[in-house]
Every structure is written in structure tokens, then in C-alpha cells.
Amino acid sequence: MAPAQYQKPPQAPPVFTATPESLISDTFRLIAQSKKIQDDIVKSVTPENATFENVILPRARDDNEMSLESHIIGFYQAVSTDQKLRDASSDAEKEMDDFGIESAMRDDVFNLVAAVLKKNEKLDPESRRLLEKDHKGYVRYGLGVPPGPKRDRFKEIKKRLSEISIKFQKTLNEENGGLWFTEKELDGVPKDLVSGLKKGEGDNEGKVWLTFKYPDLFPTLKYAKNPTLRKNLFVANENKCNANIQLFKETIVLRDEAARILGYNNHAEFRIEDKMAKTPKTVDDFLNDLRSRLAPGGLSEKKALYDLKKTDLGSNGLSQYDDGNYYLWDHRYYDRLMLEKDFSLDQEKIAEYFPLDSTIRGMLHIFEQIFGMVFVELVGADRDAVSPTGEGDDIVWHKDVQVFSVWDDEGEGSGFVGYLYLDLFPRDGKYGHAANFNLSPGYIDHNGKRRYPATALVCNFSKPSPKKPSLLKHDEVVTLFHELGHGIHDLVSRTTYSRFHGTNTVRDFVEAPSQMLENWCWTPSQLKSLSKHYSYVDPQFAEEWAKTSGTSTKPSETIPDDIIESIIKTKHVNDALFNLRQLHFGIFDMTVHEPKTHEDVVNLDASALYNKLRKDISKIDGPEMEGEKEDYSWGHGQATFGHLIGGYDAGYYGYLSSQVYSTDMFFSVFKPDPMNPKEGRRYRHTVLEKGGSQEEMQTLEDFLGRKPSTEAFYKELGLQ
Structure with a gap:
């Protein structure tokens, strides 16, 4: 029983009792309510009497209340065991997205928002930020484009991108593939894992079903002694969602077209404009500088791992698997083996x-x-x-x-x-x-x-x-x-x-x-x-x-x-290779989203680019190195890359750039005493409580007492 003072929260938790029918009916109810609020504002307010209170605030409050239900309506597709409920959640999210696009392209509301901005009322900082973001949002949804075919096309693109995003993520969530293996083939894989796998029947009698889910996939790639098994599993995993290949290609083509309609040179320029980096050049310079700094270390780490592979194969009578290359399916295995041999690090014991x-x-x-x-x-x-x-x-x-x-x-x-x-x-x-x-x-x-x-x-x-x-x-x-x-x-x-x-x-x-x-x-x-x-x-x-x-x-x-x-x-063992892998994701993301011309993205082979960049940046070989001629069409990793469809487009670099800020904060404030409650509470109030209610750079400067620095980041990576 909870202690008495904690038994009566002032607010009940949400409930999860929806049916497929209720998800759809609730969605249409929320949409109707929100549309009425917008219609009522337009009917009762003119540009002359438009204020924050009668134009911005009613819609902000509607957004507040709508989010209490809409987030959960969309959440079912990620967690429900009921296929019909997941489908209804996806359908509901599409309706919400379509309504969001319609709302974001209402000239009548935009004109009132623009009038409020022009009046420059005295507002608290968060309300001022809301007004400015609101206005910018309409512009970014094409309302700076004159009514006509271009704006209609922009709206069409936005709706199609919403459909693709939902379908792409649904394919990832419902992926249920895997491979059949004999227990002998799985030699080296932890027995607890193997014993828990589904047993085969009929043609698969004597085999077990290994899925592509992380608790199956990663330990197998780390521990399976059979190089062929690891290769087959790795390549199959890279091809597990091939229905998404065309969806990914269509997405990057449509994003580029939409950005050009708005007057941007490419989608990356459009997306990064309102982030901390502001321009694609800032991002590209950061990624390329980090790549040049990490490359020598990556090559050195790869050589040490290859030497370990060569010795290991020789001592186990498997030298026929040594063709001079260090492969993608080798990496988790030999990285783990190196940690065990050189650092006595036993992950199973840990x-x-x-x-x-x-x-x-x-x-x-x-x-x-x-x-x-x-x-x-x-x-x-x-x-x-x-x-x-x-x-x-x-x-x-x-x-x-x-x-x-x-x-x-x-x-x-x-x-x-x-x-x-x-x-x-x-x-x-x-x-x-x-x-x-x-x-x-x-x-x-x-x-x-x-x-x-x-x-x-x-x-x-x-x-x-x-x-x-x-x-x-x-x-x-x-x-x-x-x-x-x-x-x-x-x-x-x-x-x-x-x-x-x-x-x-x-x-x-x-x-x-x-x-x-x-x-x-x-x-x-x-x-x-x-x-x-x-x-x-x-x-x-x-x-x-x-x-x-x-x-x-x-x-x-x-x-x-x-x-x-x-x-x-072991914190930084093979760290260069790890960060080069992150750079591969970030540079691929930027490359597909900043083509020189629209024709370039139309003609782009995203799969070949993904695999070629991985080879060039991460320094680790793929199946392209096994034949006489390099062939980069063997896998389609971008089709499993949900981040680039789900909001991190022209933004995956954020995982690396955020590390600059996170390392600076930790080393400057917490490293001497990570459990310092005074600094912990200051961090809670200065950084976490603020959310996005002020410029993020301001949040950082308030906490650090200065502008952020890259010094701790590069020092931690051993690059300074």
C-alpha cells in the first residue's frame, strides 16, 4: 500500500479502454470541436480587433485539451496487441494529421495571427514565443505562397507525407520476420536465449525461430561463432522491411519538392532553419570536421579488430573465412571478444x-x-x-x-x-x-x-x-x-x-x-x-x-x-568506430535532404548511397567486398530507419551535436559530484522545467553561466 500522503493524487491517470470504434468516433469529435473553435474565431474577430487573447489563446487552450486524448489515440498503434485497435489508431492519426494540415493552411486564421503579431502586444516571454512560433508555422505550411496550383500541390504533398509516415512506422512496428536455425548453428549464443526460442515443426523440425527483435538479434550477432550465420542474420535484418524502400524514396523526393515550393534550396535548409544550428552548412561543417578527426582512430581500431579476427579464425580452424576484410557482421562479435580478452569484460557476468x-x-x-x-x-x-x-x-x-x-x-x-x-x-x-x-x-x-x-x-x-x-x-x-x-x-x-x-x-x-x-x-x-x-x-x-x-x-x-x-x-574502446557509425547515419540523412537539384534526388539510389556511405565513413566492409565487383545494392537499411521518417529528418545530426552540450554540462557541473542535490535541483529548474518555452541556447547559457563549448566533447573523445 502506498504511504498515506501519496494515496490520493490530485489528478487521475489516463485510461486505456478504447475500442477501434471509439478511437475513430473520438477523433472526429476532437476534430469537430477544434474546427468549431477556429470557425468561431474567424466569425467573431477582425484584423482590427484581433488580440492574443481572442485569437491565439483559444486555439492554444484547444491544443492543450485536445492533446490529452490525441496522444493516447495515436499511442495504441505502438503498443496494442489488438491488430484492429492498432489499425484504428493509425487511421485516427491520419485523420488528425490531415486536419492539422487543413488547419495550418487556413488563410482566414493566418490573417488574424499576422494582425496580432503586428500589434506587438506586451506579453509574457512564453506567450510571445507561442505567438511567433504560431505565425512562423503558417508560413512554413505554405501560406507565404500565393493561392493557386503551387499551394495546392504543397498541401497535397503534406497529406501524402503524413500517409507515408504512418504506413512506414506501422510496417516497422508489425515486422515479425526472422530465420530458422539449428541449435548447432547457434553455437556460442547464450543458452538462456536459445532455450526460449520458438521450436520448429514439420520442415523446421529440430530448428528454432530467431526473430529480428533486439533481444534476439544483438546477442546472436555478439556471440554466434559461425560467421556465415552472423552474415545471413545481419543481411536479412537489413532487408526486413523492404516494403518501406519505395516509401522512403517517395518521402525524400516529396520533401525536396515541398521545400522548393516554399523557396528553400532543399529540405535540409527548410528543416534546420528553426533549429539551434540554423543552417545546413553549420551541420555539414560539424559532421565533416568530426569525420576527419575520427577517421584515423577508426582505421586503427579496425586494424586491431581485424588482427583479433585473423588470430581467432586461425586458432579455431576457420581460416577459410579470412579474406582480409573486416565485415559488418564481424563487428559486434569481435568488439565483444576484444573486451573480454583485453579488459576481462564478461557481459554475461555483468x-x-x-x-x-x-x-x-x-x-x-x-x-x-x-x-x-x-x-x-x-x-x-x-x-x-x-x-x-x-x-x-x-x-x-x-x-x-x-x-x-x-x-x-x-x-x-x-x-x-x-x-x-x-x-x-x-x-x-x-x-x-x-x-x-x-x-x-x-x-x-x-x-x-x-x-x-x-x-x-x-x-x-x-x-x-x-x-x-x-x-x-x-x-x-x-x-x-x-x-x-x-x-x-x-x-x-x-x-x-x-x-x-x-x-x-x-x-x-x-x-x-x-x-x-x-x-x-x-x-x-x-x-x-x-x-x-x-x-x-x-x-x-x-x-x-x-x-x-x-x-x-x-x-x-x-x-x-x-x-x-x-x-x-572500456568506455572509449572502439569509440571512434561507434561514432563513425553515428556519423554515417547523420551524413546519409543530410545527403538525401540537400541535393543540388530536384532531379538529383529523383534519380538517387538511396540503398546504394546508404551502403556506400557506410563503407566510406564507418570503415567497415559489407557484402559489397565479397564479389569481384563492388555492389552496394545488397541491403536497404534506410527502409528500417524510422528516425528519418518520424521527425529526425535533416536532424539526426542532433544525436552528435547534443553530445557537445551534454558533455559540456556534465563535465562543467556534475563530474566532481554527480549526486550533488543542489546542482541536480538547479538543473531540474533551469533546464528540464523550461521544456521548449524559451530559446534552447538561452537555457544552456543560463545553466552553464556562459556559451556552450566543444572542448569537453572533443577531450572526452580523445580528439583534443
Whole structure:
């Protein structure tokens, strides 16, 4: 039972009781309400009497209230086990997007917004920002283009791009492919994984089904000794969503056409204009400078890994697999082997100290200490008590989902903060990566009352079994901490308007707060506090550990110092190759979105470009090196690249540029004492609470006390 002071949150959590029919009817109801508000404004207001209060504020409040339902309506397609519900969610999102496009292209409303801007009323800073962003939004939706064929074509493009985005992501979410292998072929892969795979029947008798889901894919690429198996799995994974190939191509062609209609030279110029970087040149210069700095280290790391491969194949009688190349399907395997051989880093041993449940509790405890928060898990009667329906099952969308009420501690005023949901295991039809989804934003309503947010982490970690809990590799611990960082950003944000809530910042800043928090996963004291050997979690787990380990000596309860030391030492091992891989994504993104002419993007072979750039930038070989003539048409990785369709277009560089800011913040403020509560709370109030309510550069400067610097970033990468 939750402590008494936490049993009655002032706001109920959302419910997840929708049907396919209700999703559609609710969508049309929301659209009708919003359209009426816009129509009423146009009927009752003229440019002469237009003000912030009678033109901007009613629509902002409608946006606030609409988002409470619309986010959840669109969320079902990422998490529901019901195909019909997912389909209805996708259909509803398309209706919402189409309505959004229609609304964004209303001349009558735009004329009133322009009149308000021209009057230059005295407004608070966030309202001023809302007005300016509102006005700019109409211009970016083509209302600077005279009515006629060009504007009609722009609208047509926007609607088609919305359709493509929904269809592309649906294909990714519902991807259910894999390959059949014999257990002998899977030699080296952890037995726990293999034993949990689906067993074959009929023609596949004696085989197991290995999916492309991360908990199957990554460990197999890391541990499978058979190079042919790793190659077949890697190449098949690069071709798992080939229905998206044409959709990706159509997207980049349409984006370029739309940008040129608006008077931009390309889509990248259009997209980056309102980000921190401002121009594609700034981005290209940053990426190319980083590429030239990282390339020598990447080649050196590749040589060391190839030498390890050569020795390994020779000692195992597999020299026929050594043709002088170091392949993409070699990398996870030999990177892992190098860490084991040179740094005594055993990822399976490390994972024993990070059972998912206790690791989450440890992470939440860290956030409680540094940010002044309290997390209360809602189970059993507590769920029933907070549910608007009285049924606790109604406040989650799946039985595996955990939900927490989140509060300020006494030092922060003991107030309510919001709700946090954790959906951590893979299942059919579910979003396949790790991400944070806002379910309902925070804002100030028309009565001046605070509306509290709800946020969800959707991940895909291995499921627990009766004999062993879900265990996290160290990189999965980092991923979980990163996504929880987004969740905290979403929870503690305090903005007037939902438009600026939480992670609604520019894309080349949004990753910085979460990337900054990743540093806690590389700090000895925090690793120790997060850890708990799984044999201490449950007597049954202890019995199983004793049986499989072959020793009666109990392991230490927390992770030993020598293992922590090994983890810390490996932070930058093969770091150049890792960052070159990120550069491949970023440079590919920029290349497809800044063609010199429209004909160039029409004639572009995106698959060949993706694979050629990967070879040139990451320095690692693909199947193109196996034949007599280089052929880059072997895979279609861009068809699985959801980021470039889902909002990171001409923005993937943000993962790297955000690291500049995140590293600067950590090394300047937190490195001496990561658990400093005074600095943690200052960070919460100065950075996280602001969301996108002010210029992100201003947020950074307020926290750092100066302009951000690249010095810590390059120093951390060993490039300075």
C-alpha cells in the first residue's frame, strides 16, 4: 500500500479502454470541436480587433485539451496487441494529421495571427514565443505562397507525407520476420536465449525461430561463432522491411519538392532553419570536421579488430573465412571478444548484477536524490483507487506495464508531478526500439490550474523466466537510463502551454538532457548503487544460480570493484568506430535532404548511397567486398530507419551535436559530484522545467553561466 500522503493524487491517470470504434468516433469529435473553435474565431474577430487573447489563446487552450486524448489515440498503434485497435489508431492519426494540415493552411486564421503579431502586444516571454512560433508555422505550411496550383500541390504533398509516415512506422512496428536455425548453428549464443526460442515443426523440425527483435538479434550477432550465420542474420535484418524502400524514396523526393515550393534550396535548409544550428552548412561543417578527426582512430581500431579476427579464425580452424576484410557482421562479435580478452569484460557476468526490476528501482532512487522526486509504484488496490473507473487494469494497456505516481519530495514542496509508465518487454505488433512517449502533456488550464503529465517508456528487453529475471547488459542499462531521462524531462517540465512541454524542444537539443544523464552509468559509485546480483532477488533465482554456476560460494551482492573498473576502462574502446557509425547515419540523412537539384534526388539510389556511405565513413566492409565487383545494392537499411521518417529528418545530426552540450554540462557541473542535490535541483529548474518555452541556447547559457563549448566533447573523445 502506498504511504498515506501519496494515496490520493490530485489528478487521475489516463485510461486505456478504447475500442477501434471509439478511437475513430473520438477523433472526429476532437476534430469537430477544434474546427468549431477556429470557425468561431474567424466569425467573431477582425484584423482590427484581433488580440492574443481572442485569437491565439483559444486555439492554444484547444491544443492543450485536445492533446490529452490525441496522444493516447495515436499511442495504441505502438503498443496494442489488438491488430484492429492498432489499425484504428493509425487511421485516427491520419485523420488528425490531415486536419492539422487543413488547419495550418487556413488563410482566414493566418490573417488574424499576422494582425496580432503586428500589434506587438506586451506579453509574457512564453506567450510571445507561442505567438511567433504560431505565425512562423503558417508560413512554413505554405501560406507565404500565393493561392493557386503551387499551394495546392504543397498541401497535397503534406497529406501524402503524413500517409507515408504512418504506413512506414506501422510496417516497422508489425515486422515479425526472422530465420530458422539449428541449435548447432547457434553455437556460442547464450543458452538462456536459445532455450526460449520458438521450436520448429514439420520442415523446421529440430530448428528454432530467431526473430529480428533486439533481444534476439544483438546477442546472436555478439556471440554466434559461425560467421556465415552472423552474415545471413545481419543481411536479412537489413532487408526486413523492404516494403518501406519505395516509401522512403517517395518521402525524400516529396520533401525536396515541398521545400522548393516554399523557396528553400532543399529540405535540409527548410528543416534546420528553426533549429539551434540554423543552417545546413553549420551541420555539414560539424559532421565533416568530426569525420576527419575520427577517421584515423577508426582505421586503427579496425586494424586491431581485424588482427583479433585473423588470430581467432586461425586458432579455431576457420581460416577459410579470412579474406582480409573486416565485415559488418564481424563487428559486434569481435568488439565483444576484444573486451573480454583485453579488459576481462564478461557481459554475461555483468548482466547478472543488473536484474531489470532492481536496476529500475536504483535508477529511480538516483533521480529521487538529485532532482527531489518520489516514485510510488501503483499495484493492486492502489491502482484501483486511482483509476477513474475503479478498475486498476483500465489504467494500463497491457498486463506487463508498470505505473508510478510521481511526487516532489518535501524539499521541493511535496506536490504531485505526474504519472510514469514502463512497458519493457517485446511482443507482436509493439514498437521495436526504445523510446519515450508523452501520453498527456502538462500545462496551465483556462482556470489557472496545473494539468499534470503522463509519460511512457516503451522498450524491448529480454523477458524474465521462472528461473531467472530479465538481466541487462551494461549498454542496456545505459539505454534505460537515457530513456528514463526523457521521461523525467517530460514529467518535471512546467510550461504554460502544452506546445512547449517537456521534450518539445528543437531536435538538435532534445537528446542533450538524456545524454547528460548517461554519464551516471559510467560512474563507479552509481554503478555500485544500481547493482544487485540476481541471486539475492529471489530464493528460486538463488537456487538456479547455484545450480548453473557450479559453486556453493555466493557472489557479492553488489557488483565487485574490479568489474566496475573494467567497465569504466572500456568506455572509449572502439569509440571512434561507434561514432563513425553515428556519423554515417547523420551524413546519409543530410545527403538525401540537400541535393543540388530536384532531379538529383529523383534519380538517387538511396540503398546504394546508404551502403556506400557506410563503407566510406564507418570503415567497415559489407557484402559489397565479397564479389569481384563492388555492389552496394545488397541491403536497404534506410527502409528500417524510422528516425528519418518520424521527425529526425535533416536532424539526426542532433544525436552528435547534443553530445557537445551534454558533455559540456556534465563535465562543467556534475563530474566532481554527480549526486550533488543542489546542482541536480538547479538543473531540474533551469533546464528540464523550461521544456521548449524559451530559446534552447538561452537555457544552456543560463545553466552553464556562459556559451556552450566543444572542448569537453572533443577531450572526452580523445580528439583534443
